[in-house]
Amino acid sequence: MKSAILSVGTELLFGQITNTNTVFLSQQLNLLGFDVMYHYTVGDNPDRLEEMIALAFKDCDLILTTGGLGPTQDDLTKEIACRALDDHMVLHQPSMDKLEQYFKKQNRTMTENNRKQAYMPSRAVVFDNDAGTAPGFALEKDGKQIICMPGPPREMTRMFQRRVLPYLETKSEGTIYYRMIRTFGIGESMLETKLLPLIDGQTDPTLATYAKEGECCLRIASKRETKEEAKEAVDAMLGQVQDIIGEYIYSCDNEELVDVVCAKLMKQGLSISSAESCTGGMFAAALTSVSGISRVFDRSLVTYSNEAKMFELGVKEETLAAHGAVSEETAREMAEGLRRVSGSDICISVTGIAGPDGGTEEKPVGLVYIGACFQGKTTCRKIQMRNVNRSWNRNFAVLSMLDVINRLIEG
């Protein structure tokens, strides 16, 4: 089935934000076996929107739209889509109830303009929005379908995964099964080089690499008549992949590294604390993004200044003087000091040079030491990462800390 993706929003045409919705939806549609023929972006202009829908329907049977479902004057996607498929708007009571409840729960007055979010085309299949106020919907006529979703990526992806995907799966021919393999510690071109024997001349299953910030993903996908056949083919190839690059794999089911590590910590009942310098709280922020982590996470001491390292963690003044804040010696003393104050089973520390300033020939930007106390032993990993930029470097340091923990608690 041929499809098109239509993004509605003037902020996209101004170049204020990057359109991540089309990337996500293109991948999803491809996985379902739909061909994506076009991406369009239009502003908040009803006439152009109507034009685009008509144009897309000339050779596509499915249009996915994002944006233009909100409460403001500019939000007109719903009305235009409705008209394009010869329908009329009616009050969708369940949506109105949800909307009223939502505002009541927050002790907020629902302004009049919000009400229109509860009106739907009369023939629409309505999709609840679990992450916002504007519901989405699917509308069909004479084999032409339009599915309208909210613009904010968080709302759109959740609605897509929970509601639209199951709906679309009933409309696709054949079944696709895929697994997203997550790796850390290997770059995309090296990954592709090592897996070339499997990638070259591939037909089904397909193997594709994707770079993420500081890490790499692998998608293994197969399209067969039944889900079982597709799964079998994918798992067989996964076995081959594991033989080649298994040491870098931390998840075969698209889990984030922080979730894998937190699940292990919680399962094994291991308490954890951290002592951070260059990461400035990002490591603790990552751990505490996981609901329920209070079961095991005790504290993070973000000792940004040398004074704080000495006061909070007992790092010795002589150590700082002799080796500097960014050194194996300091990383070890931070981890051991943390162990003394917190008593946590796992005490991890990090000290490094995030950049852009602060680097020298001896200690360049991207140099990081990660100390760890576990089961009575103190270890230290030294990393010299490539200096991409401050944000990327700090993120990579956090991933490295998670990797250190993941390998420590493996057994």
Add this chain to the structure above:
Amino acid sequence: MKSAILSVGTELLFGQITNTNTVFLSQQLNLLGFDVMYHYTVGDNPDRLEEMIALAFKDCDLILTTGGLGPTQDDLTKEIACRALDDHMVLHQPSMDKLEQYFKKQNRTMTENNRKQAYMPSRAVVFDNDAGTAPGFALEKDGKQIICMPGPPREMTRMFQRRVLPYLETKSEGTIYYRMIRTFGIGESMLETKLLPLIDGQTDPTLATYAKEGECCLRIASKRETKEEAKEAVDAMLGQVQDIIGEYIYSCDNEELVDVVCAKLMKQGLSISSAESCTGGMFAAALTSVSGISRVFDRSLVTYSNEAKMFELGVKEETLAAHGAVSEETAREMAEGLRRVSGSDICISVTGIAGPDGGTEEKPVGLVYIGACFQGKTTCRKIQMRNVNRSWNRNFAVLSMLDVINRLIEG
């Protein structure tokens, strides 16, 4: 002048890569005073490409294309653009010379298909490609213009900045001047409601609202004959906006709240430390994302457990027992304890319920207390935010902390 951006490339339709070219070009065109009406992405399909060009020219006078200029069979942008503007291809000798030199320098044989990159529409203004092999060009007929550039972002942006931009500057009428106003503490629909008198029936300047996570932006833009006139019009409207919603504005020049606060701290030489619970390190992470912040940022104590609150900050056991970890009393004791250990000029604390679990009727998810010690006084702000999700709630708590500081150090 109305313009459209057309991206050519099947890899975009597969969702393999994010289209950063359109973001860049949209910003550039807007700054030149051109209105961007559409973004299109098409695959390597000559018929659709021709269709899209014809469609765009219905109401646009300028089309920028990226992609499809390479040596392969699929690269047909040039030929299609040429046809659309009634021209024919000829050998462009300077381009052929450059191409031959390029291959010679690399000790590579130029394959036959590479030659076509040196053929150009006969009336074209040719743009050299300093970062790749495919030159770009501008072609015009009867007031309709098309500018074709390479797909790889690095090649495209370099060609644009060095060659296309000077070319376009001769073609733009009038100048756009705009300011991005950043606000915190007011929602998008309430903002629109309050500014309705200015938004309704607007012509020039224009006023548009954009939602960001936890905050709102306002774009005021004017297009006049000279930059001075446009600036005057924008600043006049900004004055009107400030009269209505000035209390929520933290920047009139598109700065992030964290950057505004950090700049103030560094300028005033005020040291700062934090004591975080529910934000779990996110506040410190935000501050330390700013290069040079070590001048003022001392430490953050992420006291996630009650034990840590008592040990690190001296929060009293009786206080926790009587009022709970999430209370004004605890927030105040965290801030005051932090002041004792760190001595920082500003000591800020936060304790709250990030969710999804942990809420009760009395203390629902989204309840947050922010304590602050400054100039000998301890203050506390209580917030009941709407419960969006854990991540959003934590981010909003961080923004609220920054807002507390921003208002404390205003004078």
